[in-house]
Amino acid sequence: MDNKGSSQKAGSLLLLLLLVSNLLLCKSVASLPICPSGAVNCQVSLRDLFDRAVILSHYIHNLSSEMFNEFDKRYAQGRGFITKAINSCHTSSLSTPEDKEQAQQVHHEVLLSMILGVLRSWNDPLYHLVTEVRGMQEAPESILSRAIEIEEQNKRLLEGMEKIVGQVHPGVKENEVYSVWSGLPSLQMADEDTRLFAFYNLLHCLRRDSHKIDSYLKLLKCRIIYDSNC
Amino acid sequence: MKENVASTVVFILLLFLNTNLLNGQSPPGKPEIFKCRSPEKETFTCWWKPGADGGLPTNYTLTYHKEGETFTHECPDYKTGGPNSCYFNKKHTSIWTIYIITVNATNQMGSSSSDPRYVDVTYIVEPDPPVNLTLELKQPEDRKPYLWIKWFPPTLVDVRSGWLTLQYEIRLKPEKAAEWETHFAGQQTQFKILSLYPGQKYLVQVHCKPDHGFWSEWSPESSIPIPNDFSMTDATVWIFVAVLSAVICLIMVWVVALKGYSMVTCILPPVPGPKIKGFDTHLLEVSPEKGKSEELLSALGCQDFPPTSDCEDLLVEFLEVDDSGDQQLLAAHSKEHPGQGVKPMHSDPDSDSGRGSCDSPSLLSEKCDEPRANPSKFHTPEGLEKAEKPETNVTQPQGPQSTSVEGKIPSLHASGSQSSTWPLLQPPGLHYSRSSYHSVADVCKLGLGTAGAASTLLDKTDTCALKPSQTIETGGEGKAAERGESESFRFKTDQDAARLLPQDKTPLTSAKPLEYVEIHKVSKDGALALLPKQNEHSGRAEKTSTPETSKEYSKVSRVMESNILVLVQNRRAQNLAPFEEPAKEAPPSLPQNPAAVDLASFPAAPSSCRLQLGGLDYLHPTGFMHPFQ
Numbered sequence: 001m002d003n004k005g006s007s008q009k010a011g012s013l014l015l016l017l018l019l020v021s022n023l024l025l026c027k028s029v030a031s032l033p034i035c036p037s038g039a040v041n042c043q044v045s046l047r048d049l050f051d052r053a054v055i056l057s058h059y060i061h062n063l064s065s066e067m068f069n070e071f072d073k074r075y076a077q078g079r080g081f082i083t084k085a086i087n088s089c090h091t092s093s094l095s096t097p098e099d100k101e102q103a104q105q106v107h108h109e110v111l112l113s114m115i116l117g118v119l120r121s122w123n124d125p126l127y128h129l130v131t132e133v134r135g136m137q138e139a140p141e142s143i144l145s146r147a148i149e150i151e152e153q154n155k156r157l158l159e160g161m162e163k164i165v166g167q168v169h170p171g172v173k174e175n176e177v178y179s180v181w182s183g184l185p186s187l188q189m190a191d192e193d194t195r196l197f198a199f200y201n202l203l204h205c206l207r208r209d210s211h212k213i214d215s216y217l218k219l220l221k222c223r224i225i226y227d228s229n230c
Numbered sequence: 231m232k233e234n235v236a237s238t239v240v241f242i243l244l245l246f247l248n249t250n251l252l253n254g255q256s257p258p259g260k261p262e263i264f265k266c267r268s269p270e271k272e273t274f275t276c277w278w279k280p281g282a283d284g285g286l287p288t289n290y291t292l293t294y295h296k297e298g299e300t301f302t303h304e305c306p307d308y309k310t311g312g313p314n315s316c317y318f319n320k321k322h323t324s325i326w327t328i329y330i331i332t333v334n335a336t337n338q339m340g341s342s343s344s345d346p347r348y349v350d351v352t353y354i355v356e357p358d359p360p361v362n363l364t365l366e367l368k369q370p371e372d373r374k375p376y377l378w379i380k381w382f383p384p385t386l387v388d389v390r391s392g393w394l395t396l397q398y399e400i401r402l403k404p405e406k407a408a409e410w411e412t413h414f415a416g417q418q419t420q421f422k423i424l425s426l427y428p429g430q431k432y433l434v435q436v437h438c439k440p441d442h443g444f445w446s447e448w449s450p451e452s453s454i455p456i457p458n459d460f461s462m463t464d465a466t467v468w469i470f471v472a473v474l475s476a477v478i479c480l481i482m483v484w485v486v487a488l489k490g491y492s493m494v495t496c497i498l499p500p501v502p503g504p505k506i507k508g509f510d511t512h513l514l515e516v517s518p519e520k521g522k523s524e525e526l527l528s529a530l531g532c533q534d535f536p537p538t539s540d541c542e543d544l545l546v547e548f549l550e551v552d553d554s555g556d557q558q559l560l561a562a563h564s565k566e567h568p569g570q571g572v573k574p575m576h577s578d579p580d581s582d583s584g585r586g587s588c589d590s591p592s593l594l595s596e597k598c599d600e601p602r603a604n605p606s607k608f609h610t611p612e613g614l615e616k617a618e619k620p621e622t623n624v625t626q627p628q629g630p631q632s633t634s635v636e637g638k639i640p641s642l643h644a645s646g647s648q649s650s651t652w653p654l655l656q657p658p659g660l661h662y663s664r665s666s667y668h669s670v671a672d673v674c675k676l677g678l679g680t681a682g683a684a685s686t687l688l689d690k691t692d693t694c695a696l697k698p699s700q701t702i703e704t705g706g707e708g709k710a711a712e713r714g715e716s717e718s719f720r721f722k723t724d725q726d727a728a729r730l731l732p733q734d735k736t737p738l739t740s741a742k743p744l745e746y747v748e749i750h751k752v753s754k755d756g757a758l759a760l761l762p763k764q765n766e767h768s769g770r771a772e773k774t775s776t777p778e779t780s781k782e783y784s785k786v787s788r789v790m791e792s793n794i795l796v797l798v799q800n801r802r803a804q805n806l807a808p809f810e811e812p813a814k815e816a817p818p819s820l821p822q823n824p825a826a827v828d829l830a831s832f833p834a835a836p837s838s839c840r841l842q843l844g845g846l847d848y849l850h851p852t853g854f855m856h857p858f859q
Contacts, residue, residue, distance in 0.1 A: 061442060082348050086328060087298045098324045100272055100393050208326050211352050211442060215325075215393070218441075222392030230392045 049164050050221040056157040057217050060150055061210040067146040068203040074140065079193070081200040089205035090181045091121050096212060100219075108220055112165050113174060115216050118209055119158045120178035126151040129202060132187045150206070157213075168224070256284035257340025261333045263347040270386040271355045271394055271440070272320050275311040278333045278344065286337040292316045297328040325351050355443030358384035360398065360419075360436050365454040377402075377423040377454065381436050384446070395441040404430040405453070429458045 094117050097103035103111070130147045133139055165174065186198035222230040259281020268274035280290060292305035305316035316331075329351075333344040360381040369375035379400055387394050400421050401410040415421045415436075426432065432455075435448040486493070 058441065065442070082328075086330075092298070096326075098326060099320070100325075100388070100391070101320070104391065208350075208352065212326055214442075218392040218395060222390070226392075228391050230390055230395075 044163075046164065046167050047225050049160060049167065050217070050225055053157060053160045053164060054214070054217050054221055056153055056160065057210070057214040060153050060157065061207070061214045063146045063150050063153075064203070064207040064210045067143055067150070068207045070140065070142055070146075071200060071203050075196050076200050079196070081197050082204075084197060085201045085204050088201050089208065090125075090179045090183065091118055091205065091209055093179050094118060094121070094177070097216075103216060103219055108224060109169050111216055111220060112161070112168065113177070115213055116158070116161050116165065116174070116176075117178045118213055119154065119161060120176060121181065122154055122206070122209065123158075125181040125183065125202060125206075126154055128181075128184050128187060129199075129206075132199075150210075254285045255339055256282070258282065258284050258286075258288040258335035258337045258342050260342045261290060261335045261344045263331060263333055263344055266331070266347070266349045266354050268323075268351050268355050269357050269384070270388060271325060271351065271443075272386075272388070273318055273323050274349070274351050274354060275315055275317045276331055276347070276349065277311065277315045280314060280335060281342065283335075284337050284339050286339060288335050288337040290314065291334045291336070292331060293334065294329050294331040296324065296330075323351055327351070353442075355394070355440050357387050357394070357396065357438055357440055357443070357446045359446045359449040360384055360438050361449070363434065363436055363449050363452045365432075365434055365452050367454065367456070374424060377426055377432070377456075378420065379423065379434055379436070380420045381449070382419060383438065387440070394443075396438045397441075398436055398438045399445075400434060400436045401448075402432050402434040404432055406430070410435075426456050428456050431455045 094114065096114050096118070097106055097111075106114075126147070130144070130151055133144045133147050183198060183202060186194060187202070189195045189198065222228055261278045261280045263276055263278045266274055266276040276292070278290070278292070280288065292308075293302050294305070295302045303322075306319065306322050307317040308315065310317035327350065329349040331347045331349055335342050335344075360383055362380075362382045364380045366378040366380070367375065368378050379402075381398070383389050383396050387396060389396055395417065397417055398415040398419065399412060400415055401412040402423065403410045404427060413421060413423075431453055433451045433453050435451055437446045437448045439445045
């Protein structure tokens, strides 16, 4: 008799446990509709993808802007770096729209690929930026932490963009176009002035390109999701 | 000639210069571009500040060139932005491009250029304030009234296409107030205010900020009067209720904190700890063979000599008084808790302390067998008596004596409730009621007990060594003394065995047999040989026969605190039983009886057995040294 009662108790307890865990799992699943990578018929909505992408791009630009301002204030005062940082970004070879009208005239698929091109062009420079900032004497923690964060978020944004492209233009074989960055030797120069200018230039270009990506994405989001009626 | 011409030319030039200087004309000062701004990230305007104009009309031109281009342009529009400005329309504006702009000031005398300004439209966005700020008071029936604020984004900003994303902030205040109340509204173009003071006029403003730009200016103020009947929420009632409950909670917490301990003890009374000090039996097994007194003593639970108060419980010997009519003072049966017909003398109501090892031989009782028909007198040979205590009448009839003793005992105990433990090492006022006892051991015990003597033969196996057999009131009180209960024990010195006999003739024949150590003899070196009493009824007359097999205590091992003898148990017969006594207690209270062996000298003469009886009585060594030596 005792055995039966205890087994019944155990069974009911197990059932209760299963129920609770199911509830918890269901709840957690519902809040994060992430498609596992490789899933074919993923049902994450385009709206969510764009929302997430815009959040990421906005965040990346904020970080870049802060990082540039910090560097400018700390290392570049009175050196006249801005006069030399003209037409020095490696992504200028990618022809991207230069104002709103041009951006609105570009088809969203083209615009998406442009965004991807810019994002891919920054993979390598960001990686080296982190390494070189770490190696700087008195590496400022604020700059280093932001560089690390930007590198991380850039990867995530790239993944998100690829998902969006997969949904907006499924099956399109895209040729990966991006600019090659060749500024590493300048970052490693022994001459302090040259090296500092190389950092300044890199951060300046990063700030600009992150703003560009953010603007394009917000245009695309309003255009695709809200039908130009944000 | 030539010199004249040269000097003339120089003179004229100087004159010309001077003339110009006197006129105050000079080339223009250097202008400065102080602000460039884009209201919607599609156009931008730059303003400059002219320098000194040099007194002549100065012409300003703005030139620029863009990043990635080589040729220089001039400002397309000097008018739209006002004086000293240049407006770049959409056609001339490129985002994500650096403009290098310079302003030139020219006048008759010369020209000057400003420093080039590097402008990127991306980072100079500052929109216009929002427009059409409307205020509306809404008072729905089933809900709280509120102020509904609405506005529109600035006209130039293109929010629909997502080119710019604006965030808004409103602020309001009553007209007379000094501080603004600011609220962040996010990207929505309306806001509801719930907390308003009735009867006042409110002013409201709003401004906006693009996603990566600067805050705009505040919009013009809009005002709205709040009518007097604008009913506030019934929050006051809820506030009152909340405050009241908070106060009540605080009071309760305070009461609990104050009384918490008593409540807790009421609910969960503390568990009483054990009172009996136990024996470490395995030590007992070991010690006899090795004859180590320390182990013995520790086995008996007393950790140190003289026994501290911890040991007192163990060592308490209770005077047991049989008030059932039996005139005899009964000693506890050996190894039994004195119980039958005996008043437990322990003051400690919840303990049976002190009985453990030995059946509590009471000083007043005697084990059985020795019917002392003649109440031998205990007398200190040299009159070691408590001087301050009146000499008891030894000739009292037994009955009354016993009763008196009995009576005294209770009173003794009663008064000495706190002194139930025998090793109360207090001096004066130690006394114990007369009791008849048969052996020195008794006396010793008695004395020890009375004096709080630390004589601790705590050997459990030893049938009652010198254990205080009564609860002796410690010296401090001396109440019994005051009651005249001080007894003096007189030793019968003429016996072979020094027996401490009570003065009175209390027949103790019927007393329960006590076990105690009796002084067997005094050896040459002055050691007392004490024998444990083997059996209850053993005739004590012949002590010599007993000792062989009994446990004996050898000589005094040491003296502690100059008044305590530490006795060492000795397997060999004819050894003096060691015992301790708190010698020190007695001396202060004792008169310096020349005949008495003062305790101070005791350490010097350890051979003398000093028993403090009643704190003032001594077993004078000479008393029994004589017969043995």
